[in-house]
Amino acid sequence: MISKEKLDRINLLAKKAKTDGLSIKEQKEQKELRQEYLKNVRSSFKNQLSSVKVVDEEGNDVTPVKLKAEKRNNNIIH
Structure with missing residues (x-):
């Protein structure tokens, strides 16, 4: 499960992308966080x-x- 801090960061970056835009570093971080999510x-x-x-x-x-x-x-038998 992804941490609350990471989810909050994903949401913050998404909001910032819509309003101010993201730097290259932030875009990379956003992409990595989204992939993990x-x-x-x-x-x-x-x-x-x-x-x-x-x-x-x-x-x-x-x-x-x-x-x-x-x-x-997967050895999952129900």
Whole structure:
């Protein structure tokens, strides 16, 4: 999880970019922080998705084959 300080910094740089503009150093920092944030979001989403089990109205497991294979590859069995 990304720290609150980093999130605050991302928001500050975004606001500054809209009002005053950013220096080259700030643009680089913003890009790095955004990449870190996106990496974290993608990882969290992937973990959440790996715990999903799809069940039809009759109670049958209809989880897509691709998701089941991904769970097996990551040794995540629910």
